[in-house]
Amino acid sequence: MTTYLDFASTTPMAPEVIEKMHAVMKEDSFGNPSSLDHKFGLAAKKIVERSRAEVADLINANPDEILWTSGATESNNLAIVGFHQFQYKNQAMSFLTSHLEHKSVIECMDLIKALGSKVSFIKPNDKGRIDLETLSNQMDEDAVFVSCMHVNNETGIINDIEEIGKFCRKNEIIFHVDAAQSIGKIPVDVDDMCIDLMSMSAHKVYGPKGVGALYINKKSIGRVKSIIVGGGQERGMRSGTLPTHQIVGMATAYKLSKQRMHEDLEHITQCQNSFLKKLSNLNDWKINGSKEHSYPGILSICFPDLYSESLIYAMEDFAISRGSACSSDHDEPSHVLKSMGLVDDEINGTIRISFGRTTSIEQAELAASELIKAVLHLRKLKGCSQ
Amino acid sequence: MNQKDAFFDTKYVMQDSNTKDGLIEEQTLSSNGMWLKLFSRLDSNGKSEVHYNVHGCPHLIAITSIIIGDLQKKTIQELESLNINEYADTIDLPKTKKDRLFLLEDALKGCIKHLKKD
Numbered sequence: 001m002t003t004y005l006d007f008a009s010t011t012p013m014a015p016e017v018i019e020k021m022h023a024v025m026k027e028d029s030f031g032n033p034s035s036l037d038h039k040f041g042l043a044a045k046k047i048v049e050r051s052r053a054e055v056a057d058l059i060n061a062n063p064d065e066i067l068w069t070s071g072a073t074e075s076n077n078l079a080i081v082g083f084h085q086f087q088y089k090n091q092a093m094s095f096l097t098s099h100l101e102h103k104s105v106i107e108c109m110d111l112i113k114a115l116g117s118k119v120s121f122i123k124p125n126d127k128g129r130i131d132l133e134t135l136s137n138q139m140d141e142d143a144v145f146v147s148c149m150h151v152n153n154e155t156g157i158i159n160d161i162e163e164i165g166k167f168c169r170k171n172e173i174i175f176h177v178d179a180a181q182s183i184g185k186i187p188v189d190v191d192d193m194c195i196d197l198m199s200m201s202a203h204k205v206y207g208p209k210g211v212g213a214l215y216i217n218k219k220s221i222g223r224v225k226s227i228i229v230g231g232g233q234e235r236g237m238r239s240g241t242l243p244t245h246q247i248v249g250m251a252t253a254y255k256l257s258k259q260r261m262h263e264d265l266e267h268i269t270q271c272q273n274s275f276l277k278k279l280s281n282l283n284d285w286k287i288n289g290s291k292e293h294s295y296p297g298i299l300s301i302c303f304p305d306l307y308s309e310s311l312i313y314a315m316e317d318f319a320i321s322r323g324s325a326c327s328s329d330h331d332e333p334s335h336v337l338k339s340m341g342l343v344d345d346e347i348n349g350t351i352r353i354s355f356g357r358t359t360s361i362e363q364a365e366l367a368a369s370e371l372i373k374a375v376l377h378l379r380k381l382k383g384c385s386q
Numbered sequence: 387m388n389q390k391d392a393f394f395d396t397k398y399v400m401q402d403s404n405t406k407d408g409l410i411e412e413q414t415l416s417s418n419g420m421w422l423k424l425f426s427r428l429d430s431n432g433k434s435e436v437h438y439n440v441h442g443c444p445h446l447i448a449i450t451s452i453i454i455g456d457l458q459k460k461t462i463q464e465l466e467s468l469n470i471n472e473y474a475d476t477i478d479l480p481k482t483k484k485d486r487l488f489l490l491e492d493a494l495k496g497c498i499k500h501l502k503k504d
Binding site: 305306307309310313314316348377378380381382383 | 390396399400401419423439440441442443444447
């Protein structure tokens with residue numbers, strides 16, 4: 001049986017989520033939440049709004065600041081392209097983001113750059129974090145928008161969102177956060193962190209795929225233009241029939257994550273510690289980034305003398321990955337690791353192991369033992385004496 | 387031998403490349419950092435003995451293991467008649483990884499050249 005250790009890529013749906021979604025699909029709430037002329041639509045609408053409140057509750061937002069989307073990628077597109085479309089009136093605008101970001105942020109930035117705006121990419125420090133000093137040094141007087149991810153999907157590094165948020169608020173700059181990897185795993189408070197726009201996903205925290213949300217704070221609602229037009233749903237901000245069953249799935253997953261956050265975090269930290277303790281018997285490897293400022297559920301481990309594809313192949317009973325799920329089917333090296341200053345051999349020898357709620361300590365230890373075996377096998381093939 | 391078995395098989399792996407014991411070394415490198423070393427010699431009957439070290443993707447490791455197994459106890463003429471390309475199907479080598487065979491082909495050619503000199 002294969003043990004799943006790729007929770008940063010996606011998570012299995014929690015049984016409670018499946019149960020709630022199933023119930024919604026079976027009951028009289030199958031109606032279109034926009035069809036308010038009959039009980040079926042009204043029932044669906046009620047569920048959608050209750051779910052909106054549950055999602056808002058996890059991040060200390062108001063329910064009317066939550067906009068349903070198809071996932072964090074769409075939320076990133078809406079936040080960046082939507083903001084650019086609304087603001088753009090031939091005047092100079094400057095956007096800042098980092099090399100750490102998900103492709104959906106980077107490619108949106110490339111798009112608005114092609115439309116004439118200035119985009120600056122901030123390099124992370126050698127620990128893989130964004131320094132406020134670097135950010136403020138690169139900021140010019142036309143800066144209007146900063147986008148920074150909370151937890152990095154490849155390394156688990158946590159950026160100091162509160163520090164960057166306060167700086168942006170002070171300088172009247174719109175602050176967008178891609179929180180796909182942090183929501184439900186570590187505390188997020190949009191108020192304390194001075195966040196204006198925040199992208200969220202359901203499937204990273206035991207919810208269904210195909211649903212997410214964008215938090216838009218009240219002051220910024222009028223400053224983002226819809227990029228999907230048609231039915232006028234979500235107050236005209238995002239057209240398309242709302243998927244009630246997925247929305248209820250996301251809300252249930254978020255509610256559950258709020259209840260279990262402390263317990264989950266403690267358990268995942270134990271998994272990471274057990275794994276690393278076992279692995280400490282092995283030579284010549286390192287953790288990419290810093291263990292100090294990172295989410296323990298994501299470990300990016302580098303074996304500069306080995307090929308990650310072969311390591312993964314050798315660990316046949318474990319589902320682990322080379323990097324982000326979004327780039328592991330491409331042969332180009334990870335832009336995140338590259339920006340952190342890793343050389344080709346270090347990038348080629350990097351694997352990502354991510355633990356989750358359902359990982360047991362025994363599985364984490366076994367994974368470390370199997371990884372040691374795989375490393376020793378590959379080093380033997382290279383003719384290295386141990 | 388299937389791909390998985392071949393990947394884990396270490397029968398002809400050169401344990402310590404510093405102790406060559408009369409074996410001639412031939413190394414080939416690819417542009418993406420993969421490499422292959424063959425260590426070979428002929429016995430008193432003119433039959434081959436080949437060992438290897440390899441660094442690269444699972445396909446390169448598996449196909450090297452299979453081919454090196456087939457290179458044992460062969461005359462130089464038999465080694466020369468071996469068609470490396472025919473091995474592609476044995477492990478369902480993806481088309482994008484065809485260059486792994488070139489790496490093996492180059493190593494084998496170099497190895498035969500050395501054995502002829504010997």
